[in-house]
Amino acid sequence: MKPLVVFVLGGPGAGKGTQCSRIVQKFGYKHLSAGDLLRDERKKPDSQYGELIEKYIKEGEIVPVEITISLLKREMDQTMAVNAQKNKFLIDGFPRNQDNLQGWNKTMDGKADVAFILFFDCDNEICIERCLERGKSSGRSDDNRESLGKRIQTYLQCTKPIIDLYEEMGKVRKVDASKSVDEVFEDVLKIFDKEG
Ligand code: ADP
Ligand code: C5P
Ligand code: MG
Secondary structure, X not given: OOOEEEEEEEOOOOOHHXXXXXXXXXXXXXXXXXXXXXXXXXXXXXXXXXXXXXXXXXXXXXXXXXXXXHHHHHHHHHHHHHOOOOOEEEEEOOOOOHHHHHHHHHHHOOOOEEEEEEEEEOOHHHHHHHHHHHHHHHOOOOOOHHHHHHHHHHHHHHHHHHHHXXXXXXXXXXXXXXXXXXXXXXXXXXXXXXXX
């Protein structure tokens, strides 16, 4: 079976990870956060990309897709090698720019189906406040005001145009992510109940 993918996008702190955990519990998807995979790779003492990844993350910039796609593909391949039926993936925080999208098309064209884009639409100020709150305990080098300013710019300049592109193809399912976690999940449920 081919992987069936839902891309999960939205600003930093929109609630992608929070909602993905809930979707996993309810619908049996495998959650792959591109940001988490990059942070894991950065932590490995023998990684040749550790320093590069840290620099990009702190600056709120998007890591070259060759690195990110190899991490995503490895996880998808491993998951399906263990259980071929486990083919539904929530890919969180990807594709975040043109380079990500081109890399996906180049590597995965014909090898995976993108069902739809789950878009968590959230006011930038709310996003920043949530990340600052998360920053009190996350230990993330980018949950601070300086990095967040850059992350919001990257979101607006690079990621939003990708969402708009998918919107034109009728692939975007948008949720108002400024509401409470439970309320957002209610809207998410409606989408997944409909889409399968
Ligand atoms: P993302 O993965 O999009 O960056 P997270 O799911 O990590 O976002 O959420 C960012 C922070 O905001 C976390 O501390 C999380 O607990 C909190 N959070 C997530 N969703 C909501 C919500 N709907 N209302 C208030 N806080 C939220
Ligand atoms: O999604 P998350 O907030 O965890 O992403 C954190 C950072 O990881 C991004 O700001 C970016 O620097 C990096 N990232 C990336 N490419 C992706 C996803 C995340 O470079 N596709
Ligand atoms: Mg996240």
